[in-house]
Amino acid sequence: MTATRPPQAAPAESVAGAPRPAGRPDQAPRPAPGPARPQPPAAHHAVVCVNAPAMAASGPDGQLRGHGLHGFYRSGVRVLARLELRLGGIEPLPLRGTLTSAAEARFLGAVRLPGDPDPDPALTVERLRHADGVETVTVRNSGSRPARLPLELAMGTDLGPMTEIAAGLRSPDLPSQVQSAGLRWAGQTHSATVTAKPSPHAVLAGAGVLRWDLEIQPGARWSVELRTELEVSGPGPRPPGGRGTGVPLPWSEAEVRCDDPRVELLVPRSLDALGRLLLADPDRPTDLYAASGAPWRFGLAPADALWAARLTLPLGTRLAAGTLRALARRQQPAGGPGQRPEGLLPGALRHAGPELPPSCTATEATLLFVTLLAEAWRWGLPRQEVAELLPAAERALGTLRAGLVDGFVTDLSRPVEDRSANPPPARSEVQAQAVRAALHGAELLEAFGRPGAEEWRDWAAALRSRFREKFWIDDLSGGRPAAALAVGGRPVPAVASSLVHLLDLGLSSDGGRHEGLLDREQTRMVAQRLAAPELDCGWGLRTLSAKSARFNPLGHRSGAVRVHETALAVGGMAEAGFEREADALLEGLLGASAFLEGRLPEMYAGEQRIPGCPPVPHPAACRQAAVSAAGAVHAVLTLAGVRPDVPAGRVLVRPASTAPLGELQLTGLRVAGEPFSVRVSRIGVAVVEEASADLQLGAR
Numbered sequence: 001m002t003a004t005r006p007p008q009a010a011p012a013e014s015v016a017g018a019p020r021p022a023g024r025p026d027q028a029p030r031p032a033p034g035p036a037r038p039q040p041p042a043a044h045h046a047v048v049c050v051n052a053p054a055m056a057a058s059g060p061d062g063q064l065r066g067h068g069l070h071g072f073y074r075s076g077v078r079v080l081a082r083l084e085l086r087l088g089g090i091e092p093l094p095l096r097g098t099l100t101s102a103a104e105a106r107f108l109g110a111v112r113l114p115g116d117p118d119p120d121p122a123l124t125v126e127r128l129r130h131a132d133g134v135e136t137v138t139v140r141n142s143g144s145r146p147a148r149l150p151l152e153l154a155m156g157t158d159l160g161p162m163t164e165i166a167a168g169l170r171s172p173d174l175p176s177q178v179q180s181a182g183l184r185w186a187g188q189t190h191s192a193t194v195t196a197k198p199s200p201h202a203v204l205a206g207a208g209v210l211r212w213d214l215e216i217q218p219g220a221r222w223s224v225e226l227r228t229e230l231e232v233s234g235p236g237p238r239p240p241g242g243r244g245t246g247v248p249l250p251w252s253e254a255e256v257r258c259d260d261p262r263v264e265l266l267v268p269r270s271l272d273a274l275g276r277l278l279l280a281d282p283d284r285p286t287d288l289y290a291a292s293g294a295p296w297r298f299g300l301a302p303a304d305a306l307w308a309a310r311l312t313l314p315l316g317t318r319l320a321a322g323t324l325r326a327l328a329r330r331q332q333p334a335g336g337p338g339q340r341p342e343g344l345l346p347g348a349l350r351h352a353g354p355e356l357p358p359s360c361t362a363t364e365a366t367l368l369f370v371t372l373l374a375e376a377w378r379w380g381l382p383r384q385e386v387a388e389l390l391p392a393a394e395r396a397l398g399t400l401r402a403g404l405v406d407g408f409v410t411d412l413s414r415p416v417e418d419r420s421a422n423p424p425p426a427r428s429e430v431q432a433q434a435v436r437a438a439l440h441g442a443e444l445l446e447a448f449g450r451p452g453a454e455e456w457r458d459w460a461a462a463l464r465s466r467f468r469e470k471f472w473i474d475d476l477s478g479g480r481p482a483a484a485l486a487v488g489g490r491p492v493p494a495v496a497s498s499l500v501h502l503l504d505l506g507l508s509s510d511g512g513r514h515e516g517l518l519d520r521e522q523t524r525m526v527a528q529r530l531a532a533p534e535l536d537c538g539w540g541l542r543t544l545s546a547k548s549a550r551f552n553p554l555g556h557r558s559g560a561v562r563v564h565e566t567a568l569a570v571g572g573m574a575e576a577g578f579e580r581e582a583d584a585l586l587e588g589l590l591g592a593s594a595f596l597e598g599r600l601p602e603m604y605a606g607e608q609r610i611p612g613c614p615p616v617p618h619p620a621a622c623r624q625a626a627v628s629a630a631g632a633v634h635a636v637l638t639l640a641g642v643r644p645d646v647p648a649g650r651v652l653v654r655p656a657s658t659a660p661l662g663e664l665q666l667t668g669l670r671v672a673g674e675p676f677s678v679r680v681s682r683i684g685v686a687v688v689e690e691a692s693a694d695l696q697l698g699a700r
Contacts, residue, residue, distance in 0.1 A: 038168030041068035043295055044617035050276045050294040050624050051103040051131035052242045057295060060097035062107030062127045066156060067170065069295055072133045074230045075239040076298065078165060079133060079192045081173070082156040082208070083226075085125065087111050087139065088149035092125040099599070102269075102276040102624060105129045113147055123147055123216075131276070133228035141216040148215045153226070155194055155208045159187040166296055176208040182226075183208060191231045196224055240279040240300070243288060249275050250288050250322060251315035252668045252675070256636065259662025259682070262590045265598035266632055271315075273599060274308060274629040283329055287322035290630075293602055293622030302327050302345045302365035304627050307564060310372045311630035313379045314637045316670040320376040321385055327369060328392035341402060343395025344412055345369060353543065353557035354550040355494040356425055356484055360411040363430060367437040369396045374440035375507045377447075380646040380672035390448055397441045397456065400434060407466045408485060409434040425484040425492065429501035431467050432517050435460045436506045439514045447647065467517045478525045481518070495545035496557075497535065497565045499526050503572030511643030511652030511698070513575060527573050531581035538609025540566035540588040546606070553606040553616070560603045560618055563589065567631030571638035574656050583660040586635055593632070600628050639664060640680055646672045650696045657684035671695065 046069050048057045055073040064070045066082040073079060085092065092109025100106050106128055110121035122143025128136045141147045156173035164171070174185040181199035185192045200210040216222050243249075256267045274290060279300065281287040290308040292301035306327070309320040332344035347362030370393045377386045399412050405419050408426035438460040446453035471481045473491055482491035483498060503526065505513040518526060529535065534545040537553075540561040544551050552558045566585050573582035588609070593600055595614035602625035605616035622628075639661065641654035651671055655664075655678075662682050667690075669676040677690035688697050 038170075040166060040168045040620070042619035043069055043621065043623055044619045046070075046295075046623065047097050047099060047105050047107075048294055048623045049099060049101075049103050049105045049129060049131040050273070050298075052277050052279045052291050052298070053240060054131045054133060054242070055294050055298060056105070056129055056131050056133070058097075058105075058107075058129075060107075061091075061094035061109070062097050062105075062129070063091065066158075066173070069165065071157070071165075072228045073162065073295075073298075074133065076162045077190055077230060078157060078160045078162070079230045080155060080157050080194060080228050081160070082154060083135070084154045085127070085137065086152045086154070087123065087125060088114065089152075092123075093121070098597070102273040102599075103131045113143060113145070114149075116143065118143075133230075135226045135228075136223055137226070138221055138223040139214065139216060140221045141218055144218055146215060146217050148213075151212045151214050151224075153196075153210045155183055155210070157185050157192055159185065159190050159192060162295070162298065173208070176205050178203050178205045182210065186233070189233055191233055193229045193231070195227050195229075197227075198224060238282045240282050241285065243275075243278045243280060244285065247280075247286070247288075250278070250318035251312055252670045254315055254666060254668040256664075256666055258664040260590065262594050262598070263636055263661055263664075266590065266593045266600070267636055269598040270600065270629040270632040273624040274312070274626060274633075277624060277626050277629070281322070281326040281329075284325065287325045288319060289323040289326050290319070290626035292627075293625030296620070296622055297625075300326075301361065302330070302347050303361040303368060304625075306365055306368040306372050308626035308630040310368070310375060311564070311567070311627075311634035313375060314642060314669045314671075315633075317376045317379050317381040317673075320372055321381060324369065324373055324376070324389050324392070327365070328389060331392055331395055341399040341412060341416070343392070343397075343399050345396070347413070351557050353494075353496065353555065355492055355496075355544075356427070359427065360413050362413040363409070363411055364433065366396045366399055366412060367430075367433040369393065370437040370444075371433075371440050371506055374444050377444070377647065378507050378509075378645050380644070380670070380674075382673075383647075386444070387448060390444060390450070393441060393444060394450070397437065400438065400459075403434075406485075406489065408463070408470075423487055425486050427484045427498070428467075428471055428481050428517075429498045431463060431471070432501045432504065435463055435467075435517060436504070436514060438463075439508070440506060443509065464515070464517055468519070468522075471517075472522065477529070479522070480525060480529055481522075494548065495529065495534065497530075497541040497543045497562065497569070499530060500541065500565050500569040500572055502526060503576055504568055505572070505575070507643060510645050510648060510650060511654075523576050524578070527576060527578040527581050530569055530573065531578075531584060533608075536585060536588065537561065537606045538588055539592045539604065539606075539615045540585060541569055542606035546608075551606075554618060556603055556618065556620070559606040561588075561592075561606050561615070562603045563600045563625075563628035564631030564634075567635040570635045574638060574641075579656050579658045579660075582656070583658055586639075586660055589632065589635055599624070600632050601625065602628050636661070636664075637666065637669070640666055640678050640686065642669065642671070642676070642678060644671045644695075646695070649694060650698060651676075651691065652698050653678060653686045653688060655680040655684055655686045659684040 053075045057069045064083040071078040071081045095108045097107040109125045111123040126138045158171040176183045182195040202211040277291045289305045292304040309323040345365040349358035352359040411424045438456045442453040442456040483494040484492040505516045544558045602622040639656045644651040664680040667677045674692035
């Protein structure tokens with residue numbers, strides 16, 4: 001399944017034939033503009049339901065109109081583009097369209113009977129849609145006389161790939177054929193069928209219409225079930241499937257209770273969304289990982305899959321294990337293309353905003369692989385499973401050995417010679433991720449009797465020293481880290497949400513934290529900068545300071561709020577002792593979730609919060625995204641301060657003393673594979689109510 005992102009729209013062309021400016025008679029006429037480029041579809045008004053690898057999207061009226069994102073999809077192919085309902089020749093008046101779960105949507109419309117003197121609609125039309133391609137249409141007659149009228153469903157499809165649809169392209173509908181109790185469309189590599197139960201009274205293949213002549217008595221109802229299927233008619237790679245029937249979710253069914261009702265909606269709905277994004281590795285269907293997000297990145301993006309698994313570790317280690325195994329099979333082999341280092345994970349370049357060139361998600365994923373394995377081990381991933389994955393972690397660490405350019409880690413996906421000849425910028429967050437990976441790697445190597453632990457600790461210490469010397473920028477506010485070092489060591493002074501990664505120190509032995517790149521005073525200044533209005537818009541952290549000349553509240557790396565980075569800031573600031581600042585950021589996420597029915601998208605605009613007004617949506621955001629769903633869960637669970645060290649048989653509990661959610665009770669977490677429950681009082685005191693008998697409890 002291909003991950004896609006709609007491209008940025010091109011500037012509008014000038015109108016042909018416009019008059020020349022006054023005083024410029026010698027100006028050459030402008031060339032006639034070429035064909036207008038298609039606009040990528042927006043998703044912020046769409047109702048998107050997901051059950052990987054399937055998805056469905058429409059407007060709030062429930063009609064699939066064949067334009068934009070509308071349609072049923074499976075494995076990156078649009079199975080059905082149009083499904084337009086008419087009752088008595090007219091469309092129902094839309095009343096309500098919303099998700100009932102991440103995988104299902106309900107649409108309700110109304111129809112007045114012809115000649116009915118009563119202004120109240122007699123008929124209601126309910127459409128229950130499942131992402132898997134099943135839709136049930138029910139017509140109810142609440143009037144006082146029989147309803148005799150036709151129901152027509154007009155259908156069509158282009159069998160278009162999501163990559164083209166994301167670019168705003170639309171192919172003509174394929175001709176339809178009658179098949180059994182429905183219609184069929186055939187393309188070069190795929191075919192689609194829609195079957196109806198009960199069978200239609202008439203099938204108009206040329207128009208793609210199924211028709212029923214209804215007679216519904218007062219107080220009665222009539223229903224039809226439509227089932228959409230995709231068939232592959234040509235050879236090709238096997239796409240990943242979804243979580244199979246009977247396969248349990250790779251996390252515990254935790255229960256969250258607290259004084260803030262927004263949390264009791266946000267956490268279960270975030271887990272519902274994450275569960276519907278799960279894909280099964282085609283090489284080993286029992287290994288599950290999270291697709292990045294729907295609709296645009298509905299496939300494996302290694303960095304996002306690793307983040308989702310890491311942020312949900314308090315619920316169990318099974319998602320981490322499946323993700324790590326799936327990615328270990330995808331590591332770069334020795335002597336690969338361009339002689340990139342062995343052990344590199346795949347990953348696309350990602351737009352990094354106006355200040356820096358695109359960032360390398362392969363670097364992020366490769367470093368995060370080591371961290372996730374080490375932290376999953378601390379949470380209770382069985383020793384044998386860790387040992388099986390340790391060679392992959394060693395290969396990932398090996399990419400760092402030759403990865404330094406001028407003493408710092410840069411884009412590991414580029415060949416070593418290219419990095420030296422044309423040095424890319426050294427980003428501050430990459431240095432933090434590299435030091436954390438080196439320290440986590442050292443812990444794993446030492447615990448499993450492998451050589452190299454002390455060398456990696458020394459490597460991390462040397463990088464930390466160079467960072468403090470080269471990256472820190474002194475200013476009137478006390479100073480801040482540079483966002484990156486450009487060629488020649490020139491600091492890039494942008495103030496961005498990427499600073500949060502400097503506070504993400506990772507889980508260490510005895511529930512402790514590793515030493516980060518910043519000293520205590522520098523950490524305080526970074527926390528204050530993150531909490532300042534230039535970054536905190538009231539809904540969360542902007543990706544770029546509002547004081548920047550290039551700030552754009554809708555720029556996904558130049559001002560929009562990305563949920564998972566705000567969630568990381570909540571955890572990192574609380575762990576560092578800046579709980580009031582963390583509480584303010586958490587309130588921003590909860591405030592946004594209240595307007596969004598507990599379903600936080602990938603991002604939204606970094607517009608300043610206005611009381612009573614919802615956050616401004618981002619038109620290109622994934623409406624369900626793995627990192628935002630997992631980040632929302634992390635932002636709540638981190639307040640309990642559960643920090644285990646299962647190999648040492650200990651678990652530390654240090655909750656946020658400010659208790660920003662009031663009383664908080666977490667039931668059904670998993671530590672060492674066993675249930676773990678904790679209650680945090682309104683004064684920030686934790687009581688462990690359930691834990692494995694093999695664990696020694698502690699607090700500090």
